[in-house]
Amino acid sequence: MKSLTTIHSRFVPLPEENVDTDQIIPARFLKATTRDGFGKNLFRDWRYEQDDETKPKKDFVLNNENYSGEILVAGKNFGCGSSREHAAWALEDYGFKAVVSSFFADIFKNNALNNGVLPVTVSEDFLQKIFAGDAKATLSIDLSAQAITIDATGEQERFEINAYKKTCLLNGYDDIDYLLSIRQEIELFETSAN
Amino acid sequence: MAKTLFDKIWEKHVVKEIEGGPSVLYIDKHFIHEVTSPQAFKGLEKRGLRVLRPQQVVATADHNVPTLNQHLPIKDELSRLQVQQLIENCKKFDIELYGLGHPYQGIVHVIGPELGITQPGMTIVCGDSHTSTHGAFGAIAFGIGTSEVEMVFASQCLLQSKPKLMRINIEGELNKGVVSKDIILYIIAKISASGATGYFVEYAGSAIRSLSMEARMTICNMSIEMGARGGMIAPDEITFEYMRGRRFAPQGEDWNIKLQEWKTLHSDADATFDHEININAADIEPMITYGTNPGLGIAVNAAVPATDSIPDEGERKNIFKALEYMGLEAGKPLIGMPVQHVFIGSCTNSRIEDLRMVAALVKGRRKNDNVQVMIVPGSQQVSKQVIEEGLDKVFEAAGFEIRQAGCSACLGMNEDKIPAGEYCISTSNRNFEGRQGAGARTLLASPLTAAAAAITGVVTDVRELLQ
Numbered sequence: 001m002k003s004l005t006t007i008h009s010r011f012v013p014l015p016e017e018n019v020d021t022d023q024i025i026p027a028r029f030l031k032a033t034t035r036d037g038f039g040k041n042l043f044r045d046w047r048y049e050q051d052d053e054t055k056p057k058k059d060f061v062l063n064n065e066n067y068s069g070e071i072l073v074a075g076k077n078f079g080c081g082s083s084r085e086h087a088a089w090a091l092e093d094y095g096f097k098a099v100v101s102s103f104f105a106d107i108f109k110n111n112a113l114n115n116g117v118l119p120v121t122v123s124e125d126f127l128q129k130i131f132a133g134d135a136k137a138t139l140s141i142d143l144s145a146q147a148i149t150i151d152a153t154g155e156q157e158r159f160e161i162n163a164y165k166k167t168c169l170l171n172g173y174d175d176i177d178y179l180l181s182i183r184q185e186i187e188l189f190e191t192s193a194n
Numbered sequence: 195m196a197k198t199l200f201d202k203i204w205e206k207h208v209v210k211e212i213e214g215g216p217s218v219l220y221i222d223k224h225f226i227h228e229v230t231s232p233q234a235f236k237g238l239e240k241r242g243l244r245v246l247r248p249q250q251v252v253a254t255a256d257h258n259v260p261t262l263n264q265h266l267p268i269k270d271e272l273s274r275l276q277v278q279q280l281i282e283n284c285k286k287f288d289i290e291l292y293g294l295g296h297p298y299q300g301i302v303h304v305i306g307p308e309l310g311i312t313q314p315g316m317t318i319v320c321g322d323s324h325t326s327t328h329g330a331f332g333a334i335a336f337g338i339g340t341s342e343v344e345m346v347f348a349s350q351c352l353l354q355s356k357p358k359l360m361r362i363n364i365e366g367e368l369n370k371g372v373v374s375k376d377i378i379l380y381i382i383a384k385i386s387a388s389g390a391t392g393y394f395v396e397y398a399g400s401a402i403r404s405l406s407m408e409a410r411m412t413i414c415n416m417s418i419e420m421g422a423r424g425g426m427i428a429p430d431e432i433t434f435e436y437m438r439g440r441r442f443a444p445q446g447e448d449w450n451i452k453l454q455e456w457k458t459l460h461s462d463a464d465a466t467f468d469h470e471i472n473i474n475a476a477d478i479e480p481m482i483t484y485g486t487n488p489g490l491g492i493a494v495n496a497a498v499p500a501t502d503s504i505p506d507e508g509e510r511k512n513i514f515k516a517l518e519y520m521g522l523e524a525g526k527p528l529i530g531m532p533v534q535h536v537f538i539g540s541c542t543n544s545r546i547e548d549l550r551m552v553a554a555l556v557k558g559r560r561k562n563d564n565v566q567v568m569i570v571p572g573s574q575q576v577s578k579q580v581i582e583e584g585l586d587k588v589f590e591a592a593g594f595e596i597r598q599a600g601c602s603a604c605l606g607m608n609e610d611k612i613p614a615g616e617y618c619i620s621t622s623n624r625n626f627e628g629r630q631g632a633g634a635r636t637l638l639a640s641p642l643t644a645a646a647a648a649i650t651g652v653v654t655d656v657r658e659l660l661q
Contacts (some may be wrong), residue, residue, distance in 0.1 A: 017508050018387055018388070018512065020624075022605075026444070031275075034236065070350055076508070080387060080416070080487070081624060082605075085229070086340075102395070107338070107339060110338075123244075162216065163215055164216055176341075179349035181217070182209070183349065
């Protein structure tokens with residue numbers, strides 16, 4: 001996993017609540033056996049008419065050239081539904097490094113963290129302030145300081161992240177590296193449990 | 195100190211605690227399927243690792259399989275390759291596979307319990323959010339992502355923070371025509387699609403205790419639809435009776451030893467929860483959803499909420515958008531509205547009891563000409579039982595189509611899809627936009643309410659057909 005420290009970028013606003021993983025990546029695209037290339041199908045059915053890439057839906061934000069950036073900002077309960085990690089892969093492959101919302105579904109949050117996509121939980125008030133910004137507005141996210149700033153106004157909010165997960169992201173460590181390092185303790189546990 | 199059911203199982207499985215971080219949780223059983231495992235196997239190979247405990251992993255093919263002509267090669271090339279990859283991976287890593295053609299094949303959350311692999315007191319994971327189903331046996335069971343599947347392969351452990359605990363007590367007797375699916379749809383409608391996020395839920399109370407194992411599985415299955423990490427029910431005589439003699443359940447002296455252990459698996463009388471909800475069973479009516487998340491549900495004879503009566507702006511916008519997708523009008527009842535499809539299946543409601551319930555209602559009746567009805571048993575064993583009990587004859591006489599085991603039209607991945615713009619009353623678990631196929635409109639309901647609509651061709655209060 002790549003390490004992540006700070007993100008300074010414009011953002012893509014998606015002021016919808018309960019964005020489920022079936023919208024992020026519909027099930028028919030889960031037939032692949034590798035982690036690559038899911039970005040082109042990110043929000044597929046919100047993005048295109050009749051599943052046709054030549055017919056972009058003009059009112060969907062990913063098709064609005066005024067908006068771009070490495071940060072997706074979405075309404076509460078983002079990533080609910082299916083456990084498909086393909087949702088995190090699709091966001092990462094499309095180019096998002098962080099998702100900001102007032103509330104994340106648990107499994108999605110873990111999947112994002114395991115793929116170096118930072119879920120930033122902010123208050124509903126702060127979220128609405130971000131949405132109020134224009135297309136040129138930028139955000140700064142500092143993982144070390146656990147802070148997110150609306151650059152235009154300087155308004156800042158602190159966000160929570162598990163200390164262990166923070167270390168992993170800052171250094172690009174995977175959980176699996178850690179789990180492999182305690183193999184002996186796991187085997188000892190198995191022996192004593194039996 | 196008084197402990198909850200969750201605490202008792204959790205504590206027995208913590209290998210170690212990381213300071214300021216999660217715990218290393220030992221996993222007893224790991225179910226896998228074709229969709230969320232290939233990248234995990236690839237990751238393992240890239241690191242030059244083996245599966246640490248292959249005998250604790252069980253595989254099946256369910257999401258991406260056709261439900262017709264399963265003896266023929268899968269027509270869709272990508273689906274065929276993915277199922278083939280599972281076969282190869284299981285062979286390479288010595289994992290037991292109940293694949294297509296095997297008498298134990300079926301939906302992963304149906305076969306685990308019916309084979310007795312799922313047992314009280316276990317920690318169980320699967321790369322599928324409906325893994326919460328197994329909690330019905332008094333197990334800690336939850337869905338994980340593919341990176342976590344790889345972690346369990348490599349170490350038989352996961353890094354997990356202990357969730358908050360919620361108990362939902364349902365006391366009293368259920369009304370006529372109300373079954374376990376209605377209970378869970380009622381709970382989700384009450385607390386919303388995110389109402390239990392961050393929690394692990396224990397379902398308790400006399401109404402839960404009176405339910406069969408199949409009915410309990412339906413409830414635990416949909417825990418994730420209110421955001422819960424998982425759901426669980428303390429094991430009791432009903433659990434033990436269900437498990438006795440199953441293929442992989444403990445036998446002989448082992449059974450007696452396990453039984454003693456399982457009998458200790460309940461929340462102590464004075465155990466405390468972070469949150470508790472009390473529900474009167476008599477308040478629950480047959481339920482149906484009208485929106486595009488499982489929290490948007492109403493009693494079948496009620497009206498869709500009038501959007502201007504909703505105070506919260508975000509919620510109002512949500513419902514407005516959902517109604518637009520669903521082609522429904524705010525403030526109007528759903529009763530009498532024509533549906534084109536009825537889907538009875540999925541890990542929520544495809545067990546033998548569900549199908550018996552449907553058969554009992556439709557016996558001697560015939561489906562409405564304007565409705566296509568698909569019954570998809572959850573496993574090969576359920577299919578066999580359907581025939582042994584003669585339910586197939588009832589379904590055929592009613593004009594229902596019986597398919598072979600798989601996830602089918604629950605998720606719009608395999609061949610079984612609902613056409614854009616058409617309505618489907620479905621016994622599955624999600625009514626998200628496009629869940630059953632791009633543009634499909636899903637109304638979630640119980641097997642009874644689905645069967646009633648199959649007969650009448652319109653949204654129906656099943657109590658009118660129950661005499």
